[in-house]
Amino acid sequence: MIAYKYNQTTNHVDPDEYWSRFGYDMSQFRDLVSYYYSNFGSLDYLATSGEGATISVRGWYFNRNKYEFLFVMDANTGREISRYQVKTPTIRQDVEKVLGIAGSAVSGFDAQISVPTGRNIFIMSRKTNDPLGNTNGGAVDKSFASTKILATYSPKASLDTLSLKGDTISTTGWYWPGQSYAHQFVFAMDARTGKEVSRVKVTPNVRNDVKSYLGNLTNSERSGFNAQIKVPIDQEVYIMVRRTNDSIGNTSGGSIDQKFENRKLSTAKLHNSLDALNLGNNVLHTSGWFLPKQNYKHQFVFVMDKETGRELKRQQVERGDRSDVLSYLGDFDGSDKTGFSTSIYIPSGKNMYVMVRRTNDASGNMRGGYEDMAYPNSVVKSVVSNPTPPPISKLRANVDVLLIDNNMLQTSGWFMPKQNYQYQFVFVMDKATGRELNRQQIALGNRSDVFAYLNGLLGSDKTGFSTSISVPSDKSMYVMVRRTNDVSGNMQGGYEDMAFPNSVVKSAATTTPLPTPSFSLTGVNATQMAWLNGIYPSIQKLAKENDLFPSIMMSQAIAESAWGQEDLAIKTNNLFGIQADATWTGARYTALTTESAKEDGKVTDYTGKEIFVQKGQSYQIYADFRKYNSQAESLTDYVTKIKTTMNGSAYRYQGVWRSNAKTYENAASALQSGGYAKDPHYAENMVNRISKYRLDTLD
Known part of the structure; x- marks a missing residue:
């Protein structure tokens, strides 16, 4: 640099000449100087x-x-x-x-x-x-x-705890992916296939220990998870945590997963047990429980021949309450209703075992889906003797109870017809004219005493009748039981009647007549009209006595039971679609029903499959409904529900009471706002029905 600056005033060699000796010109030299000094x-x-x-x-x-x-x-x-x-x-x-x-x-x-x-x-x-x-x-x-x-940072995570109780996995830990996402989900994954089993959305827990460990990265304290997630039995699973911008836990909008595949958990458990199997007088007694892989409508117990593997007998049995199974398996769908317990008359001289079948076929066959559970290693042998058939002199029917209370006739007894029929009806007959006053379809009741009395005759355990029927005033009456193949209780398709004309009761004369309704029944068929005329006096009386509008009660009964012709109403006498919750101690009936999703997420539908539904979307499931001995019991239970159901410290449906509502329109609105039904047009439809058929004349 000095040489370049002073080359005109010194005797130094000219820089150009100097650097040319080494093959550089001055421009290159300046570039070298600039590079190394700048x-x-x-x-x-x-x-x-x-x-x-x-x-x-x-x-x-x-x-x-x-x-x-x-x-x-x-x-x-x-x-x-x-x-x-x-x-x-x-x-x-x-x-x-x-x-x-x-x-x-x-x-x-x-x-x-x-x-x-x-x-x-x-x-x-x-x-x-x-x-x-x-x-x-x-x-x-x-x-x-x-x-x-x-x-650079790599996503870090830890699975701190992992345990199983019943059908629920509890897990805790933390996961920080290196950036924030809007939502966090915990997944249970099938360890064999790597596919999702179930998922649950969880809010990140604050973990200051993690933030300190990660060098105080921004937001890294929002990394914890604490989740309870339901899983099926008989599966090996692992946990996966997903951070995502998708509100339902999918990958839309960006996501990142953390799999804990090195920590697997098995949900293998027994899903059946044969608790008892013994014989007494050629009657086989058995009990136990069975949880199939999915829901089915019916349960049957089969007696199987050990030598041939063929069926000897079958019997439909209710799904019994088993709280011990619920505790063992957890809250798997239907695990509290897994029990079977029955007594079956069997042939002599046979080695036998039992098989339990869950099926969608009402006759117990394999149509519509089924699952069997056999116990071939538990064998009993019946004694070599022939059961004594019922003597010809033995009764085939009996009326045990017949009385009247407030124009309601209560009766019970049993009837063994000569052959099987599909339906059973109780008729109230006028003693003076022999004409029908009222009829009611009822289910076949269990009568183990009749089964023993008739020496195990096939079908004799399902012979009972018990019901309450509204009857007119000032009449002498007796009852008749009809077994028939006609759904309306008439004589088409075969029938058999059993009348008890020697057992007579008389209703009291009415002192305070109720308003006579003036219905407008255009478009109503004869079957519907007969049902309406048979049921409205009971509804009118019960509603009046309990501060309710008869028109509201009647409108609901029409809608919920399809004029008494809906399958649930026929088989269970349930006129109001009331489900059997944990407080219900009576008989139950499982039926297909429509539910509305409370939030976005996965649910199990009637086929046993998990499906994704959005809030408000309808889907079908099997649910337990209350089963009554009579339609009168259904009416009384409805009144109890409306008058006694609590919501905190207040009565849930007090706005429906006549003294509070003042008009049936107000009562309908209060019924819907109280949560009786999910249909947003429930109150509107009920009021329109009252107006159309002039049900308000009952009031």
Whole structure:
């Protein structure tokens, strides 16, 4: 530099001549000087920052080219990962003071750069005359590979606890993916297939210990999870945590998963047990429990021949309450209703075992889906004797109870017809004229005493009748029981009657007549009209006595039971669709019903499959409904529900009471707002029905 500056006034060799000896001209010499005396830099700080997906870079680099770019370089391959333009250099007076070069203070950089996870990186600074950061027009690079190689953040997680109780996995731990997502879900995954079993949305727990462990990354304390998630039995699962921007837990909008495949958990459990199997007088007694893989409508116990494997007998049995199974299995769908217990008359001289079948076929066959559970290793042998058939002199029917209370006739007894029929009806007959006054369809009741009395005659255990029927005033009456194949109780398709004309009761004369309704029944068929005329006196009387509107009660009964013709009403006498909750101690009946989703998520439908539903979407399931001995019991239970159901410290349906509602329109609105039905038009439809058929004349 000195030679160049003073070459006109000294006797030094001219620089051009000097450098030409080495093959350089003065332009090249100046470039060398510029490079070695102007290519200074330092990387002062490089570390992970923010939530983990960025790095902080601080330092300086002096070169007189126009643009500066910071490059994130892969330390393993030496290739560029990303670049960042330093548009506003930081002022570094300390650099200019050390270098003593004018303009070198404008050399600092201080940047936050996004980086991929799990990579070894170093920083390179480029001073260039290309606005895109390439080498066009001249560029000089400064690598800081020797200063620091940084491992970028990798998602970190820990599964702290994992346990199973019943059908529910409890798990805790933490997961920080290196950036924030809107939602967190915990999944149970099938360890064999890697497919989802179930999922649950959980709010991240605060874990300050994790934040300290991760070097105080932003938001890393919001990394904990504490979840309870239901799983099926007989499966091996592992836990997966998903951070996602999708509100239902899918991958839309960005997501990242953490699998804990090294921690597997088995949900294998017994799902059946034969608790008892014994014989007495050629009657086989058996009990136990069976939880199939999905729901079915009916349960049958089969007696099987050990030698031939063929069926000897079958009997339909109710699904019994088994709270011990519920405790053992957890809240699996239907695990509290898994019991079977029955006594079956069997042939003599046979080695036998039992098989339990869950099926959708009402006759116990394999149509419509089924699942069997056999116990061929538990065998009993019946004695070699022939059961004594019932003597001809034995009764085939009996009326046990016949009395009248407030114009309600109560009767019970049994009837063994000569052959099987589909339906059973009790008729109230006028003693004076022999004409029918009222009829009611009832289910076949269990009568083990009749079974013993008739020496185990096939079907004799299902011979009972018991009901309450509204009857007119001032009448002498007797009852008749009809077994028939006609759904309306008439004589088509075969029937058999059993009348008890020697057992007569008389109803009291009415002292305070109720209003005579003037219905408008255009479009109502004869069967519907007969049902209405048979039921409305009971509804009118019960409603009046209990501060309710008869029109509301009648309108509901029509809608919920389809004029008494809906399958549930026929088989269970349930006129109001009331389900059997945990407080119900009476008989139950399982039927297909429509539910409305309370929120977005997965549910199990009537086929036993998990489906995804959105809030408000309808889907079908099998549910337990209350089963009554008579329609009169259904009416009384409805009144009890409306008058006694609590909501906290208040009566849930007090707005339905006549003294509070004042009009049936107000009562209908209060019934819907009280949550009786999910249909948003329930009250409107009920009022329209009252108006259409003039049911208000009952009031």
